[in-house]
Amino acid sequence: MNWIAAIRGLPANPLPAIWQLQESRRAARTSRWFSSPGVLLLTVLLSALACFLLLRQLLVGIAVWDEGAVPFIRHSLRRMGTGVAIYFSGTLALLFSLARLQQALQFCVGLPDIRRARSGWTLDESLAGTGLGSAELVTAALWHSLRRVLPSLLILNLCLCIAAAVHIADIRFDNPQLVSAWTWLLLPDLLMTSLLLSSFAVLLLCSLALCCGSPGQSASRPPLLAANVYLLQLCLLPLQRFSEYWSPADHVGNLGAAAARQSELLSLGCGMLLPLAITATVVLLSRSTLTRGPAAWGLLLISLMYTGAVWSLRETIIFLGPDTLNPLNGPFVSAFSSWSILPLQLLHQLQVILQSSGSGQSLSWVLLLNLPLQLLLMGFCIWLAVRRAAANLSTDLRV
Amino acid sequence: MTPEPGPNADKRQPRWQRLDRLLDLLLIGLPLLLCLACILLSFLLRPYEMATGDPFMDWYGTQLLESSAARLAGDPLIEDARLHMDGYLEGDFALRFGNAPQELHSDPRFWEARYQFQPYDGPPPADLHVDLSADPDAAHDAVLQLSLASPAANAELLLSLKTEQIHDRLSEAGEVAAQREGRPRFLWRRPDELRPLLERCDSLPLQDSFSCLLLASYWVSGGDYPQARRLVLRADQPQPNQYPDLMNLLFRTEADPNELILAGANWNTAFPSGLSSANSDMRGGIDEIAELAWLAGDTECLDALRRAVPDPGRGQQDSVLDGLINIVNLGKVDMHIMRITDDPQELAMLLELRQRRDVWKAAIHPANRPVHPARMYYEAGLQWLDSNLSGGHARACDYNLSFGAVLFEEAQLLQSLQADWDAFALYSYTDMAFPDGWQPSATDLSIAEGQIASETETRLHRISQPGTEQAQ
Numbered sequence: 001m002n003w004i005a006a007i008r009g010l011p012a013n014p015l016p017a018i019w020q021l022q023e024s025r026r027a028a029r030t031s032r033w034f035s036s037p038g039v040l041l042l043t044v045l046l047s048a049l050a051c052f053l054l055l056r057q058l059l060v061g062i063a064v065w066d067e068g069a070v071p072f073i074r075h076s077l078r079r080m081g082t083g084v085a086i087y088f089s090g091t092l093a094l095l096f097s098l099a100r101l102q103q104a105l106q107f108c109v110g111l112p113d114i115r116r117a118r119s120g121w122t123l124d125e126s127l128a129g130t131g132l133g134s135a136e137l138v139t140a141a142l143w144h145s146l147r148r149v150l151p152s153l154l155i156l157n158l159c160l161c162i163a164a165a166v167h168i169a170d171i172r173f174d175n176p177q178l179v180s181a182w183t184w185l186l187l188p189d190l191l192m193t194s195l196l197l198s199s200f201a202v203l204l205l206c207s208l209a210l211c212c213g214s215p216g217q218s219a220s221r222p223p224l225l226a227a228n229v230y231l232l233q234l235c236l237l238p239l240q241r242f243s244e245y246w247s248p249a250d251h252v253g254n255l256g257a258a259a260a261r262q263s264e265l266l267s268l269g270c271g272m273l274l275p276l277a278i279t280a281t282v283v284l285l286s287r288s289t290l291t292r293g294p295a296a297w298g299l300l301l302i303s304l305m306y307t308g309a310v311w312s313l314r315e316t317i318i319f320l321g322p323d324t325l326n327p328l329n330g331p332f333v334s335a336f337s338s339w340s341i342l343p344l345q346l347l348h349q350l351q352v353i354l355q356s357s358g359s360g361q362s363l364s365w366v367l368l369l370n371l372p373l374q375l376l377l378m379g380f381c382i383w384l385a386v387r388r389a390a391a392n393l394s395t396d397l398r399v
Numbered sequence: 400m401t402p403e404p405g406p407n408a409d410k411r412q413p414r415w416q417r418l419d420r421l422l423d424l425l426l427i428g429l430p431l432l433l434c435l436a437c438i439l440l441s442f443l444l445r446p447y448e449m450a451t452g453d454p455f456m457d458w459y460g461t462q463l464l465e466s467s468a469a470r471l472a473g474d475p476l477i478e479d480a481r482l483h484m485d486g487y488l489e490g491d492f493a494l495r496f497g498n499a500p501q502e503l504h505s506d507p508r509f510w511e512a513r514y515q516f517q518p519y520d521g522p523p524p525a526d527l528h529v530d531l532s533a534d535p536d537a538a539h540d541a542v543l544q545l546s547l548a549s550p551a552a553n554a555e556l557l558l559s560l561k562t563e564q565i566h567d568r569l570s571e572a573g574e575v576a577a578q579r580e581g582r583p584r585f586l587w588r589r590p591d592e593l594r595p596l597l598e599r600c601d602s603l604p605l606q607d608s609f610s611c612l613l614l615a616s617y618w619v620s621g622g623d624y625p626q627a628r629r630l631v632l633r634a635d636q637p638q639p640n641q642y643p644d645l646m647n648l649l650f651r652t653e654a655d656p657n658e659l660i661l662a663g664a665n666w667n668t669a670f671p672s673g674l675s676s677a678n679s680d681m682r683g684g685i686d687e688i689a690e691l692a693w694l695a696g697d698t699e700c701l702d703a704l705r706r707a708v709p710d711p712g713r714g715q716q717d718s719v720l721d722g723l724i725n726i727v728n729l730g731k732v733d734m735h736i737m738r739i740t741d742d743p744q745e746l747a748m749l750l751e752l753r754q755r756r757d758v759w760k761a762a763i764h765p766a767n768r769p770v771h772p773a774r775m776y777y778e779a780g781l782q783w784l785d786s787n788l789s790g791g792h793a794r795a796c797d798y799n800l801s802f803g804a805v806l807f808e809e810a811q812l813l814q815s816l817q818a819d820w821d822a823f824a825l826y827s828y829t830d831m832a833f834p835d836g837w838q839p840s841a842t843d844l845s846i847a848e849g850q851i852a853s854e855t856e857t858r859l860h861r862i863s864q865p866g867t868e869q870a871q
Contacts, residue, residue, distance in 0.1 A: 031415040033422045040422075047426040053784060054433035060656050060796065061440045068447035070657045071468040072487070072664075076796040077444075079789035081437030087788060088430050166790075 003386075006139040015132065015140035016147070019107075039099045043092065050088045053080065086166075090159030096152040101202060104145035108209035111141055112393055134393035138210060138386050145206040146199055153198045161191045200378045207385035211392060447657045453643060455506045460645070460661060462495045463488070484664035492516055507553055508644060547603075554600040554610040558617070558680075565592050581683035583620035590621065608634035608707050609681070616684020624691045628700050631688060635703035649803060656800060663799030686735045693736035698828035705732050705824070733826075738854075746847040747839035748831060755823040755833075762816050763809075 010016070033040045057080045060073055132140075165187050446468065449460030467487040485492075496513045503509045547557055565586050576585040586593050597617055603610075611634035619627035648654055649662035685708060692700040733756065737749045761767055778801065785797045813820070825834040839847070 032419050034415065034418075043426050047430050049784075050430035051433055053788065054430065054437055056797075057437050058433065058440065060800065061437070061444060063656050064444065064447065067655065067657065069444040070447045070464060070660050071471050072660055072792060072796050073656065074441045074444055074446075075471050076789055076792040077437045077441035079792045080785070081434045081441065083788040083790065084437075085431060085434040088434070092427065 002133070002135045003139070006133075006135040009136060010139060010143055013132065013136055013140045013143075015137065016144045019140075019144050036099055039095060042095055046088065046091055046095075050084050054084055057081075082166075086159050086163050090156055090163070093152045093156035093159060097149055097156055100149045100152060101205065104148050104202070104206055105209045108141055108145055108206045109212055111210065112389070134390040137393060138207075138390045141210060142203055142206055142386070146202055149202050150199070153202075154195065157191055157194045157198065160194065161187050164190060196375070197378075200375060200382070204378055204382050204385070207382050207389060211385045211389035451648070454500075455503055455508050456643065456645070456648075458499060458503060459508070459512060462492070463661065463664075463666065466492050466495065484666055487664075507556075510556065552603045553607070554603060554614050557596070557600050557603060558613065561596050562586055562593075565589050565596075568592075581620065581680070583617045583680050583684060586617075587621045593617070593621070606633065612685070612707060613681045615688060616681045619684050619687045619691065624688075624695070627684075627688050628692070628697065631692075631700055631704050631707065634707040649806060654803060656796075656803075659803035660796055660799045663802045685732065689732040689735050690739065693739055698831075701732070701736075701828040705826075705828075708732065741851050743844045743847040743851060744839065745831070746851060747843040748833075750847060750850075751833070751837060751839065751843070752823065752826055755819070755826075759816060759819040759823050762819060763812065768812075 006013075033043075057077050061069065061077050064070075064073060165184075168184070168187075447464065449457045449464065451457055451460070466489045467484075470487055470489050493513070493516045496509070496516070499509065547560070562582075566582070569585065569588060574585075574588060576582070597614060600610075600614055611630045615627040615630035615634070618624075618630065645662040645666070647662075648658040654662070685704065688704055689701060692698075692704065733749065733752050737746070737753065740746050740749070782797060782801075821834060826832075827834075
């Protein structure tokens with residue numbers, strides 16, 4: 001198989017090393033911070049906020065240094081220190097992930113344009129030098145993109161898991177009967193699965209960008225391809241929204257009650273709007289080089305929306321308990337999280353599992369079906385996109 | 400001529416690279432360093448020890464601190480105590496009262512706190528000898544009975560225990576309080592039960608101004624003005640004992656963060672009057688005493704009442720805020736007697752008194768001191784961050800510190816209005832004079848005459864002359 005061979009041949013593929021070398025050379029010539037003023041500005045704001053909160057705590061601590069502190073001051077210092085460390089690191093990691101993803105998207109969308117030689121080399125020159133086919137090229141580009149985003153994604157997911165661990169510990173201390181000891185085993189699962197889902201989301205966005213960049217293809221193809229995302233969302237969203245209501249005993253009644261909920265209907269509605277946004281940006285990506293830059297930003301923006309925004313990350317962790325007001329249950333997060341590089345939907349699954357274990361209910365097999373199905377459908381979309389990208393490249397390179 | 404590059408020219412970092420590293424340290428390193436400093440400082444800080452010089456405050460504060468420290472140490476992640484700080488105490492906190500030093504039993508605050516913290520579902524205190532879990536009402540009674548046997552027994556403890564029983568018996572007999580009939584007046588339907596009770600209250604060891612005013616309210620409701628007068632004059636005397644509570648720490652302008660947090664915390668105590676019914680009973684009676692004193696021309700009693708009312712007797716008079724915090728009843732004294740005069744000179748003075756009170760009230764009224772929306776959003780956002788980032792603990796601190804800051808602002812405001820307050824509070828009914836010697840002008844007198852003429856139907860008349868003992 002052509003694609004399997006391409007994946008297995010990745011360690012021997014020289015292209016990622018070449019691109020990395022190019023990037024490191026470029027990075028040696030430009031400032032990390034000043035080359036992305038938006039990231040710099042947001043980081044300054046975040047950092048200033050964190051310093052302000054922590055300094056307030058420290059000042060109280062210093063004010064009572066001589067006479068000692070009441071327990072609340074001591075615990076406030078400790079919890080604020082750890083809390084800000086977790087959330088500040090997580091938010092920065094999210095910010096850097098998005099910045100890296102934007103760079104990866106720019107890279108992918110510009111790669112097939114063999115006539116563009118501003119960076120000092122052209123694709124056909126590279127391929128002529130290495131003797132690689134289009135499948136190897138696409139695989140290398142995706143791997144290169146993923147590799148750039150992965151470190152910050154790992155930190156982000158790690159912070160998420162630590163925060164979830166703190167919250168599980170919190171619930172266990174207050175209500176030991178609510179959370180069994182085996183719940184701790186969910187955390188490594190959460191880390192691995194969220195990394196897997198994040199990686200799939202990055203690969204999907206990058207492969208879409210890759211198949212849009214070819215200058216010689218028909219303008220209608222990428223949007224048609226993006227329409228598959230719509231079908232995918234159509235399959236995923238009802239499953240995600242209603243799987244928790246599934247009960248073998250009375251599934252019809254439960255599902256009926258769930259469908260009657262306004263918030264669930266809103267979830268479905270909002271969720272189905274998002275693929276339209278993806279399709280629109282893909283159209284822009286495939287139109288001309290002029291619209292590619294803004295479109296890549298648009299795709300990134302959608303990705304940011306998918307993450308459910310930074311505040312919902314925090315809300316998610318804090319309210320990760322048996323709470324009907326949980327934002328995870330809300331239409332905003334559930335709709336945007338299906339394709340997120342930060343899979344909040346997973347945390348929702350964790351919450352449902354916590355609820356089930358606390359109330360002694362057995363877990364529904366429908367719930368456990370969510371993740372593999374999501375991965376399968378996302379893999380299918382990636383497969384379609386990379387095939388289109390490879391076909392485009394073959395055509396372009398023949399020219 | 401271009402200078403020759405030195406041997407280390409290639410190794411030297413460009414300026415933007417140094418700037419990048421500096422930004423790394425500043426934007427990422429500094430917050431993380433501060434996080435570490437916070438965590439380290441939390442372990443380095445030693446526990447606070449209560450040392451107010453007041454034996455009960457020191458004991459009580461130490462129990463609160465030790466209990467919350469133990470709870471937090473065993474359960475560092477609790478955050479269910481965001482609104483009610485008792486969640487930070489051990490479940491068996493009430494047991495600590497059983498191990499308290501014997502000398503504290505003579506302190507009324509000990510029994511107040513014990514009353515507030517008695518357990519409903521925990522093990523009973525060793526010296527209580529009742530099954531608290533079986534009957535919570537019996538538990539209340541048991542604690543009150545214990546307190547009545549102590550040297551700290553006072554009127555509100557006995558009244559809250561016994562009047563409830565009279566009230567129940569009246570209800571069982573089918574009697575219902577008439578409209579606008581206060582609780583003391585309703586209880587006077589059983590004078591044979593209430594009178595001995597009030598006489599027993601009179602002989603209880605603790606007689607401070609709160610007890611005196613409460614008892615006076617009960618006596619006056621039964622029509623016994625001389626008894627009420629005697630108690631009002633006693634309430635005006637300097638009190639031998641003063642019993643500050645935790646809130647007094649908060650009102651001190653030099654209070655430190657520890658005191659602000661400890662005192663501002665919503666512990667399950669509202670000393671000096673946790674017995675809200677006693678408080679409302681007292682307020683109702685003040686109107687009647689004022690009215691009867693005015694009708695009797697008893698200006699000595701009126702002045703004594705005005706002096707006693709702002710200080711319920713359990714607070715230290717060491718700050719402006721402390722002295723002025725209970726002003727709510729003072730205006731009632733004046734306003735109730737304003738309609739009982741047909742002398743233009745008197746009414747003009749009383750109208751001026753009301754005007755001065757309104758000036759003072761308008762200045763302190765929250766509606767006249769609007770908070771800027773930006774500040775509201777800032778504070779709400781800050782509390783939200785504090786609460787959520789720290790699992791509720793930072794909010795426990797920050798909320799009380801903010802509360803303390805607001806109180807300090809209030810204290811400063813009140814201090815700046817001291818002249819307004821004096822102009823209103825130092826009015827003397829005996830001399831019928833303001834401290835600044837203000838006298839009504841011809842216009843004021845004509846306004847007063849007009850008001851009297853227009854309210855002939857509703858205006859009450861004093862029929863007795865000054866100095867008479869009975870009022871009609």
